[in-house]
Structures are given as structure tokens and as C-alpha cells.
Amino acid sequence: MNPRRLPSRIVCLTTETVEVLYALGEEDRIAGISGYTVIPPRARKEKPKVFAFSSGDLEKILAVAPDLVLGFSDMQADVARDLIKAGVAVHVFNQRSVDGILAMVETVGRLVGAEARALTLVAELEATMDAVRARAAALPRRPRVYFEEWDEPPISAVGWVSELIGIAGGEDIFAERARHPGAAQRILADPLEAARAAPDIVVGSWCGKRFRPERVAARAGWEDVPAVRDDELHEVKSALILAPGPVAIREGLPALAEIVARWAARLHA
Template sequence: MRLPLLVLLLTLAAGAASADPLPGRIVSIGGAVTEILYALGAESRIAAVDTTSVHPPAALQTKPDIGYMRALSAEGVLSLSPDLILMENGAGPKEAVALIDAAGVPVRHVPSGHSVPDLLEKVRLVAASVGEESKGEAMAADMKAALDRLATDLAPIERKRRVLFILSIADGRANAAGRGTGADAVIRLAGGENVFSGVEGYKTLSPEAAAALAPDIILMLDRGGPSSGDPLALPALAATPAGQAGAVIRMDASYLLGFGPRTPGALRDLASRFYPEAGLGASLVR
């Protein structure tokens, strides 16, 4: 064997030997991150999840639970001996995140934006982090195609439904979603108009302000407890077009606001309820 060829073979062998193995113990922090990992078929490599990882149900049922993503314990996360931590932006507290970042374990911070490019980048980043680039690209392409089809189906609609998203009701006042929120994003992507987009973030509305917004539809999360409330029990909201028509839509929080693999289906489901006359059809994904 000539020397240059031998050197080449030895170099290639050394490169293969030094290649990082695929992570086998992944701590998944963020519901969308966990959904993506399951959709990629990487669930057997998940060592633990946080409490926002409610879909699929098997995640919290079968994986160790590290607690709420905004109340992490660095010691608790690191005690699981992970070889990769996938952490959605917004995890906290900052001190715990700083300790995790400094521990020497590979950490990937996953974007949590609400735009279509943010959603697709999230899928690609998670997939690349666990060595599933091709699956991630295929998933992102399928999601983009589904979102493009929905946009095309919505294009002929001339009058957008005016939608008020209410996160909670307390003491007769509604906490509503303005611009820059996940709720604002899903309303727009499903072809609606957020009537509260003139303000930033979530704000509490007086009854008079809620009535003045005159929504056609009230959108809420499907959950129990006093904070879910009945918006139409508030006279100001009962007097709006939504109240007069009984147009209250409730959807599962992780499905509607998860911004993960199920988002294209959730948006089609929401759009079909905004515009039942359009024949958009409901998604088969849940």
C-alpha cells in the first residue's frame, strides 16, 4: 500500500472513532421539544421530561418528571446524568439555567417563537441535535406544505372573523391576549383578526373595554377550574356579537398553543370553526 493512501485511511478511521455518538440520555424541557422527539421516533432516548410535556400522554406517564420548565432545579436536571439537554427558550429560573449551561453537559436552547419560520426552525434544530436531520427536514417540509395549503384555502375569505382570546376570567374581568402572544399568532394563522392586537401581551380588560371590542368569536382554552369561567356569564361579553351568537370556541392548550408537530392540524381545526361555511375540513391529527 502506498504511503499517501495509508495516511488517508488512518485519517478517516481516526475521524470515525472520534465522532460523537448519538445522545442516548436526553432531558427534554418544553412540551414542543418532547412532541418533536416522539414524532422523530427518539422517545427511547428521552431520560426525563418537564411537566409541560403533556403530549403524547406517554411522556409524563413513563418518563421521570423534572418539574415545571420555569421552576427548574439544576441539581435535579443534572442528577439524571444526561448527555444532551434540549431546553426551550423561556425555561427558568435564570440562575438554574446558568448552572445547567455551565455544567459541561451539551445544552441546546430551542427557539420558542410563534411564526412559521420559528416553528420549522424548532423542528430542524431538535432533529439535528439528536442526529435525525433527514427526518427533521421531512417533518418540516410536511408542516410547511400543510400550512401553505391552509393559507391557500383561506385566501378567498373576504371578511375575517373578529376574535377575542381570553386566557382566564377572575372577578368578572377577562385576561385577554394582545399582539406578540401565541394566541395572537394562532388567530392570525387561522385567518382571524385579533380584536385586542392594539396592546402588547396579556392584559386584564374592564367589562366596558371587552364590550367595545365587539368580537364575533371568543376563543378560550379547554380546561377546568374557576379561571376557565363562562365568558357569556359576563353581561358585557354576552352583549357582543359573539355573545349574541353563542360563539365560544374552546380548544386544548397544548394542541392550540404548543407550536410543535401538531400545529398545522390545530390551525386547520381552528380555521374550520372560524369559517364553518368554507368547508375547510378538520384535521385528523390530535
């Protein structure tokens, strides 16, 4: 492949493509990032922030003269349209599953001529999942898990998170809801719906703010929920699991697996 035909000034409008480019050793190609980028932390110091997530100044993006912009989902459809009208090449990902995350890694690798390294990274992520699955297979019982992405209103797990719960050995109590890509379809209209499902474990990952287990425990009608009764209210930081990138598998999945393993150990102590 002629390196002169590869993009050399990439703007990443979400954190996961920044993460992948750094993991592939291709961070020098990044000309700008989203202000919500968190992985890796050094990117926030090294790269100019040119956009938020769904809003921002188009001129700030154009000012860094990108030859490729990487976006995510319909939430960035407007900026993608405007960039295309301005003559910029745009690739918008829409990964909502574990396979989608792996496919995104492979595609980013191909876009920058680093396919072999991308496939190696995917193999590492698959090995992580295989190891977690093997440990989960030895569990005496799979706990019922309620994952809460937001508290007011309560929002249940998105697709890749629900899958990771299953890999970790749990059963997402709202697995059917997780098929919906948008948060609106995952809002619990009845705040007692999760309580009635009697989860063994509650995992909070309130996007952008600290999970408060005492608030969950104090909810009306939750006093007899097994997770509340047994003090199985846990946090996984949103930065580790709510972005559909490698970090969700590298760090979010092991965090879920550890919660499930501790639950199982307590159950059979």
C-alpha cells in the same frame, strides 16, 4: 456524522421538544421530561419526570446523567444557568412565532442527526398551513377573533396563536399585543376592552383548566358583543395550541379553521 458525538441522554424541560423527538423517531434519546409534558401522551408513561416548568430539583435532572438539556425561554434561565455551572450542555429555545416553531423543529433534528426527517416534518407542517390558507381565502369575510389565554385577569393571544388565527382566516383583535413575548404585556387592564372591539368569535384556551363560555357570556357589558349574541364562544384545548410545537399547527390550527368555517356557514345560511 459520527453517531458517537450525538447526544444520547437528552432532558427536555418543555413538552414541545419531547413532541419533536418522538415525531422524528428519536425518543430513545430522551432521558427525562418535564412534568407538564402532554404530547405525545405515551411520553408521560415512558419517561421519568425530572422537572416541572420553572421550578424543580436540579439533582433530579443530574441524576439521569444528561449530555444535553433542552429548555425554553427566560422562564428557565435559572435552571439553565445552574446546569451550565454543573457542566451540562444546554440549548434554550425561544420560539414565539410560527417560523420559530419550524426553526425549532429543524434545530432539534440537527442536534440529533435527523435533519432530513426534521425537514420532512417541517414540509408536512407547511403543507397543513397552505391547505388551511387556501380554504380561508374563499371566506366571504374574515371574522374578528378574541383569543383568551386566561380569564382572571384576561390575557390575549401569544404570537404564534395570533398568527395561526390569521392563517385560519380570522383577524386577531389584539394582534399588536401578540408581539409581546411575555403574558404580563398581554393582560387586559380594562376587562371591557375586548368587548368594545366587538369580536365575532371568542376562542378560550384557559391554560390548564376548562373554558367556561357561560362565564364569558355573563360578563357585565358583554351582552351585545356579536360573539355572545350569536353564541360563537368556543374552546381550543390549551394542550393543542399554547405549546409552541408541531401540535399547534397539526391540531390547533385545524381546530381554529373549523370554528371560522362554521361561523362563515352560519353567517350565510
